[in-house]
Amino acid sequence: xxxxxxxxxxxxxxxxxxxxxxxxxxxxxxxxxxxxxxxxxxxxxxxxxxxxxxxxxxxxxxxxxxxxxxxxxxxxxxxxxxxxxxxxxxxxxxxxxxxxxxxxxxxxxxxxxxxxxxxxxxxxxxxxxxxxxxxxxxxxxxxxxxxxxxxxxxxxxxxxxxxxxx
Amino acid sequence: xxxxxxxxxxxxxxxxxxxxxxxxxxxxxxxxxxxxxxxxxxxxxxxxxxxxxxxxxxxxxxxxxxxxxxxxxxxxxxxxxxxxxxxxxxxxxxxxxxxxxxxxxxxxxxxxxxxxxxxxxxxxxxxxxxxxxxxxxxxxxxxxxxxxxxxxxxxxxxxxxxxxxxxxxxxxxxxxxxxxxxxxxxxxxxxxxxxxxxxxxxxxxxxxxxxxxxxxxxxxxxxxxxxxxxxxxxxxxxxxxxxxxxxxxxxxxxxxx
Numbered sequence: 001x002x003x004x005x006x007x008x009x010x011x012x013x014x015x016x017x018x019x020x021x022x023x024x025x026x027x028x029x030x031x032x033x034x035x036x037x038x039x040x041x042x043x044x045x046x047x048x049x050x051x052x053x054x055x056x057x058x059x060x061x062x063x064x065x066x067x068x069x070x071x072x073x074x075x076x077x078x079x080x081x082x083x084x085x086x087x088x089x090x091x092x093x094x095x096x097x098x099x100x101x102x103x104x105x106x107x108x109x110x111x112x113x114x115x116x117x118x119x120x121x122x123x124x125x126x127x128x129x130x131x132x133x134x135x136x137x138x139x140x141x142x143x144x145x146x147x148x149x150x151x152x153x154x155x156x157x158x159x160x161x162x163x164x165x166x
Numbered sequence: 167x168x169x170x171x172x173x174x175x176x177x178x179x180x181x182x183x184x185x186x187x188x189x190x191x192x193x194x195x196x197x198x199x200x201x202x203x204x205x206x207x208x209x210x211x212x213x214x215x216x217x218x219x220x221x222x223x224x225x226x227x228x229x230x231x232x233x234x235x236x237x238x239x240x241x242x243x244x245x246x247x248x249x250x251x252x253x254x255x256x257x258x259x260x261x262x263x264x265x266x267x268x269x270x271x272x273x274x275x276x277x278x279x280x281x282x283x284x285x286x287x288x289x290x291x292x293x294x295x296x297x298x299x300x301x302x303x304x305x306x307x308x309x310x311x312x313x314x315x316x317x318x319x320x321x322x323x324x325x326x327x328x329x330x331x332x333x334x335x336x337x338x339x340x341x342x343x344x345x346x347x348x349x350x351x352x353x354x355x356x357x358x359x360x361x362x363x364x365x366x367x368x369x370x371x372x373x374x375x376x377x378x379x380x381x382x383x384x385x386x387x388x389x390x391x392x393x394x395x396x397x398x399x400x401x402x403x404x405x406x407x408x409x410x411x412x413x414x415x416x417x418x419x420x421x422x423x
Contacts, residue, residue: 056300057221085225086296088303140207141311142214150207166303 014047015040017075024063025145028105031064035093038084040072047077052089055146055166091165102163103129108151110165126162128153138162171356178291179233180253181354183243184396186226187254190244191404192275193219194411195262204265211311215272218304225297241422245415249408250398257340259395259404266319266329270337273312273377278344280305281369282361290358313377320381330383338388343395345370350396 018040019032031037031051038050049068053061065081072079091110094102099109108129126136133155141164143150148161173181196216203209227240258275262268283305286298319326345363354360378385394400414421 053221053300055218055221056225056297056304057217057219059217084296085300086292088296088299090303140211141307141314142207142211144210146214146217150210164307166307 011040011042013075014042014049014072014077017071017077018047018049018068021064021067021071024060024067026102026105026107028107029094029098029101031068033095033098033101035095035098036064036089037068045078047072047079049079049081050084051081052084054089058146060145089166091163094163106130106160107148108160108162110163124165126151128156128158129160130158131156136160171353171358173353173357173359175233175235177350177353178359179230180350181360182226182230182233184253184255184350185360186223186230186243187252188258188275189219189223189226190411191252191254191407192258192271193217193223194407195258195260196268196272198262199268208265212268215308215311218301218308222297222301222304225300229293229297241415245412249400249405252400252404252408253398254395254400255340255344256392256395256401257337257344259400259407260337260340261403263333263336264329265315266326267333267336269312269315269319270330270333272308273316273374274337274341275344276305276308276312277370277373278363278366280309280373281366282363284369285361285366286359289360294359309373313373316377316383317381320378320383327382330381334383334386338386339390339392341388342391343393346393346396348396 018037019030021031021037023029023031023034023036026034034054036052036054038052040047040049042048049072051061051065051068061083065083069079069081094109102109106129108126111124111126125134126138127134128136131153133153135154136151137154138149138151139159140150143161147164147166149164150159151162152159193216196212196219199209199212200216201209203212223244224240227243231238231240231243257271260267260271280302283298283302286294287302289295289298316330320330321327345367347362347364351360351362355362355365374385392401
C-alpha cells in the first residue's frame, strides 16, 4: 500500500532529523552514534522521540532533549520527547562509527566489558587515541564530564579523555 | 524479595524520600569540596560523584512527588521542607571533616548502596527498577574511587594513616543506622520493591573487608550507635547544611531558572 510506504518514509525522515543532533558535550558524535536516541515513532501525527540519559546526573540531558525536539520541528514535525531510564544506557550502545568518531576526536572509546568494583588499582588497557600506544595510565577515574575519565599516554605524553565503560 | 504483598502510598513515599534525601544530602556534602579539593583530579572527581548522587535524587524526588499526588514538584521536596521532614540517615549529613573522612563516608555509603541498587534493579516497581539499574553502574565507580583512597591513605604515611584511623572512629557510631529495618522497609521488602537494609550487611562487609585488609586498617565496633535520621531527628550539622542548600529558595521563594 502506498499509505503504508509513506508512513514508513515519514518515520525514517523523523528518525534522520532526530539522529542528526550532535551531543552538546562531545559534538563529534550524534545522539544516534551514542545510542541515547532510542526510537522515533509517529503517534497520531506527532513524532515521539525516546531519549535515555547516559548518567543520572548528566547536565546535558535537558539540552539534548530540547535539541532533538527542535530538530524534529525544523524538519516539519510536531514533536515530543520522552525520557526513558529503563533499560539503562550502556556504553555498548555506542555504534562502531561512534567509537571511531570518538577516537578521531581524541577520546578513547570505552572498552566493551563491564566495570568491576573488585579491580582496585586493577587496570584495563586503554590505547592512546593519538598515537595508539597501549602504554597509558589513568590519572583520575573522573574527567571533564560525568562520562569520561582522565588518562595520559606514557609514549607520546599526551593527556586524553577515556569514555568510561558502564 | 518475593512479590504478592502491596505497599500503601504513604509507606512508598517515605521509602522514596529516605532514599532521595540520602542522595541529595551526600551530593551536597561532596559539592562543598568543589574548589577546595587537595588536587585538580579530586576537584573534578567529587563534583562528578555529587552529580551522580543528585541526579539519582532528582529521579527519586520526581517519582516521590508523583506518588504523593499533591502537586508538589521535585524542587519543592528538595528545597522547601523543614529539617524534621528530611529522612536521610545521619552518616550522609556528617561534616566533610578532612579528606580521609570524606572518602571513608563515601565508601561506606557506596558499599551500602551497591547491593541495595543491585537488589532494587529487579524491583516490582518499574520506576524504582529503572533508577536502580542506572545507579548500580554509577555507584560501582564511587566504591572504586573511594576504596582506592582508603587504601592509599591507610597504607600511606604516618599522618595519612592516623587521619584514616580517626575517620573510622569518627564515623563508627553512624554505621548501624543505615542497616536498620523498620515497618517501612519490612513492607517495602514484602512488596518486592526494595531490600531490607539488614540483608545488605554481608554484601557491605564483602566490599569493605578486602579494602580495609589492603589498607591495613581495622574495623572497630563503636561503643554506641547514633540513630534518628530516618525519623527526622538530625545532628547539629544538618541545620547548617540545609541553610546553605535552601537559602536561594528561602530568599526568593519559587525562583526558577
